[in-house]
Amino acid sequence: MNYRHAYHAGNIGDVLKHAVLARLIVYFQRKEKPFRILDTHAGIGQYDLTSEETRKTGEWQQGIAKVLDADIPNAVAALLQPWLEVVRDLNPDGALETYPGSPVLARRLMRRSDRLTLTELHPVDFKSLSDLFAGDFQVKTIHLDGWLAMGSFLPPKEKRGFVLIDPAFEVADEFDRMTVSVLKAWKRWAGGTYAIWYPLKDTRSIGRMHDAFAAAGIRDLLSLELKAGKSGPDTRMLGSGMTLINPPFTLADEMRTLLPWFNSILHQGPGSGWDVTQLIGE
Numbered sequence: 001m002n003y004r005h006a007y008h009a010g011n012i013g014d015v016l017k018h019a020v021l022a023r024l025i026v027y028f029q030r031k032e033k034p035f036r037i038l039d040t041h042a043g044i045g046q047y048d049l050t051s052e053e054t055r056k057t058g059e060w061q062q063g064i065a066k067v068l069d070a071d072i073p074n075a076v077a078a079l080l081q082p083w084l085e086v087v088r089d090l091n092p093d094g095a096l097e098t099y100p101g102s103p104v105l106a107r108r109l110m111r112r113s114d115r116l117t118l119t120e121l122h123p124v125d126f127k128s129l130s131d132l133f134a135g136d137f138q139v140k141t142i143h144l145d146g147w148l149a150m151g152s153f154l155p156p157k158e159k160r161g162f163v164l165i166d167p168a169f170e171v172a173d174e175f176d177r178m179t180v181s182v183l184k185a186w187k188r189w190a191g192g193t194y195a196i197w198y199p200l201k202d203t204r205s206i207g208r209m210h211d212a213f214a215a216a217g218i219r220d221l222l223s224l225e226l227k228a229g230k231s232g233p234d235t236r237m238l239g240s241g242m243t244l245i246n247p248p249f250t251l252a253d254e255m256r257t258l259l260p261w262f263n264s265i266l267h268q269g270p271g272s273g274w275d276v277t278q279l280i281g282e
């Protein structure tokens, strides 16, 4: 396991992922009933943007830094407010030095009755994560393979909530593994919401995953894409995408407001763009 999210924290992929994560939480809080989030590939929780790793790539400067520096139109600001408030609260002096990963973002937006289960397999990253949430009765950190977690912890006892699936894509067959694991989870908990993030590199694998979901009978599938484009011949990732199973009915419209705006401030070169597609209707 070589992947360390510290090199990528706050980049354009995180912008898409964390904007969606915050909107999911806002939606689940429309009802008083508690819910649970399972974050299968949790990382270390939050990121020091002054560290050697983050400074080496500086990816956050092309992502969250641009979002915070931009003039945000009202409709967009209203949708981003919960996420950006967490980012600003973590950086009270104004300078952006700490970036909330999915665990800290989720934890800060949760109510007292909501619960968060975090699994992380990298031993060093798991130690940082479990130290961060030590003694927090709303958060359970588990040193476990996220693919196994989906088979073990679903459905949650709250019977409401969602699963964030954000793998490192280090291994060649990650898409196939993910497809199998998500389908297994969906069979255990067909009413759950699943939010899957991936880089937009291997479009064939993404298509295969969508086909497998459709063939299994999944009926509400939303695809989101945000592409920065190629800033130079060496650019490896054009952008990233997310697939949502059983998304909140509000999400597609919210993303039609957010993604063109993200694209307008984050684009870097040819191939930039955004997309919101309902792959299979409800």
Ligand code: SAM
Pocket (backbone or CB within 6 Å): 001, 003, 004, 005, 017, 039, 040, 041, 042, 043, 044, 045, 100, 101, 102, 103, 119, 120, 121, 122, 125, 144, 145, 146, 147, 166, 167, 168
């Ligand atoms: N979700 C995090 C966030 O938004 O802040 C970032 C997660 S990062 C993209 C992927 C993480 O998955 C890495 O920390 C990596 O160590 C971990 N990982 C890799 N394989 C795993 C597995 N099979 N189960 C659980 N975690 C895994």
